[in-house]
Amino acid sequence: MSPRSAKRPASSAVEDYLEQILELINTKGYARVVDIAQRLSISQASVTNMVQKLDAEGLLKYEKYRGLVLTTAGEELARNITLRHQTLTDFLQLLGLDPQVIYHDVEGMEHHVSPATVHAIESLTSHLKRRPALLRSIRTGATPPRGRRTP
Numbered sequence: 001m002s003p004r005s006a007k008r009p010a011s012s013a014v015e016d017y018l019e020q021i022l023e024l025i026n027t028k029g030y031a032r033v034v035d036i037a038q039r040l041s042i043s044q045a046s047v048t049n050m051v052q053k054l055d056a057e058g059l060l061k062y063e064k065y066r067g068l069v070l071t072t073a074g075e076e077l078a079r080n081i082t083l084r085h086q087t088l089t090d091f092l093q094l095l096g097l098d099p100q101v102i103y104h105d106v107e108g109m110e111h112h113v114s115p116a117t118v119h120a121i122e123s124l125t126s127h128l129k130r131r132p133a134l135l136r137s138i139r140t141g142a143t144p145p146r147g148r149r150t151p
């Protein structure tokens, strides 16, 4: 058994790092240790350790004075994580939940849902968007209206 198998799923921490790094690159054009530390509320020393580990795993390239860039593998993983975060957020928003609750719950859930579940939620979300009446009754916690019954 190889614990370092390439198919080994990324840990929650690795996922959160990649997610933040991609977001920094997308918004600022670059990601620095100091910015990642600030966003994740983690010390710069810990961030440096993690970044070196991610470099060793081939997910990014880290150069001490030039910041870091994601490799193709790192960027692909980061995009998947971001997409999953967005899919879960869209779904909970559709249910009319409080934004703070949504953020908190998505941060917890996103590391534990399989691609199959994310896909199913995505499908459910797009179906619900086309059924405003059903959606309204879900939001108010009411039973969906039934088809008119012939006595």
Ligand code: CA
Pocket: 015, 016, 019, 107, 110
């Ligand atoms: Ca996250």
